[in-house]
Amino acid sequence: MAESGGHFDDEASERYSMGTLSGEEAEQIEEHLLICEACRRRVAGSDTYVTAMRRAAARVRRSKKRRKD
Amino acid sequence: MPPAGQSWSRLVKRIQSGEASAMEEMYGIFTTGIRFYLCRQLGPQDLDDRVHEAFVTITQAIRKGELREPERLMGYVRTVVRRQVAAQIEAAVEQRRRQIDPSLGAVVCDRRPNPERQAIEREEAAVAYRVLQSLPPRDREVLVRFYLKEQSPAEICREMDLSATQFRLTKSRAKMRFGELGRARLAHHRGFRPQE
Numbered sequence: 001m002a003e004s005g006g007h008f009d010d011e012a013s014e015r016y017s018m019g020t021l022s023g024e025e026a027e028q029i030e031e032h033l034l035i036c037e038a039c040r041r042r043v044a045g046s047d048t049y050v051t052a053m054r055r056a057a058a059r060v061r062r063s064k065k066r067r068k069d
Numbered sequence: 070m071p072p073a074g075q076s077w078s079r080l081v082k083r084i085q086s087g088e089a090s091a092m093e094e095m096y097g098i099f100t101t102g103i104r105f106y107l108c109r110q111l112g113p114q115d116l117d118d119r120v121h122e123a124f125v126t127i128t129q130a131i132r133k134g135e136l137r138e139p140e141r142l143m144g145y146v147r148t149v150v151r152r153q154v155a156a157q158i159e160a161a162v163e164q165r166r167r168q169i170d171p172s173l174g175a176v177v178c179d180r181r182p183n184p185e186r187q188a189i190e191r192e193e194a195a196v197a198y199r200v201l202q203s204l205p206p207r208d209r210e211v212l213v214r215f216y217l218k219e220q221s222p223a224e225i226c227r228e229m230d231l232s233a234t235q236f237r238l239t240k241s242r243a244k245m246r247f248g249e250l251g252r253a254r255l256a257h258h259r260g261f262r263p264q265e
Contacts, residue, residue, distance in 0.1 A: 020219065030151075031143045034102035047109070048193060049247060050216065055190070056197035057217035060209060 006032045007039055010046070017046035081139035084131045096124065103150055110154045119157075123150050196254060200246045208239045215240070 008016075008029055015021050016029050033040055083091030100120065107119050126149050130136050136145055201209050211229060214220045220228075226236050 018216075018219065027144075027147070030106065030147050033105065034099055034143055034146055037101065040102070040105050043109075044105075049197075049244060051190065052193035052197035052247070053201075053212065053216040053243075055194035056201050057213040059194070059198055060201050060213055061217060 007036065008032065008042075010042065013039070013042045013046040014050060016043060017050040076140065077142040078139040081131055081136060081142060084128065085134065087132075092128065095127075099124075099127075099146055103146070106147075106150050107154065111157055119153065123153055126153075192254065193251070196250045197247055199250055200243055203246065204239075204243065208243070211236065211239045212243055 012021070012025070012029065016026060021029065029039075029043075033043060080091055080094060084095060103120050103123050104116060107123070108116055111119070123146075127146055130145070130149075136142065201212060204212070207229070211225055211231070214225050214229075215222070222233065222236050225231065226233060231239075
């Protein structure tokens with residue numbers, strides 16, 4: 001999960017945004033976010049992407065269901 | 070990280086001895102991170118007050134010697150802001166309960182995100198929808214399972230007979246496309262015309 005210097009990769013950032021990390025992993029990330037601007041920007045980007053994808057995926061699901069009905 | 074040439078313990082000791090410059094250093098190190106965390110969890114309302122409250126709690130604990138492992142200062146800061154978030158959420162739940170039962174007499178307030186934020190989120194979701202619609206149905210299904218149903222990559226690969234590499238490629242292509250479409254949309258809104 002961690003890259004050098006305590007930074008974390010895009011995948012960990014996305015999992016953090018989705019809330020699917022273990023408690024220990026989330027703890028490490030949150031401590032690092034207290035002091036790292038680059039990783040805060042990374043998480044802000046993941047938050048935007050994950051929120052948008054969830055809404056869009058829900059819309060896809062709804063239209064698929066409507067077509068079935 | 071602690072200021073150059075120092076450890077967290079040293080910073081904590083300096084705060085305990087009442088050094089004003091040590092307090093300033095701690096503010097400088099943690100303010101943006103605490104703001105980010107609180108804003109992400111609770112939104113921008115009353116943010117300055119909440120950040121101030123966090124620092125008051127942290128400083129008092131340090132001065133009273135309650136921080137037993139000074140080297141774990143970052144962990145302690147995180148614990149304080151997490152508790153603050155939990156208390157705020159609990160208070161909001163209680164307020165909602167009172168709104169349902171008017172006899173409890175709480176003030177009813179509008180907690181929806183502001184209209185500008187709502188508009189931005191709608192646009193971002195529209196971009197994501199275009200990305201999903203542009204994909205082959207099978208790739209779309211992968212992403213719906215991952216982001217909406219929160220299936221694990223291993224589960225998706227097993228059920229859809231995909232390799233881990235195929236899964237990663239589908240995800241990364243969609244993300245790249247989202248970035249491209251998002252930038253194009255932003256440029257359009259700002260009246261930007263790419264030079265030919």
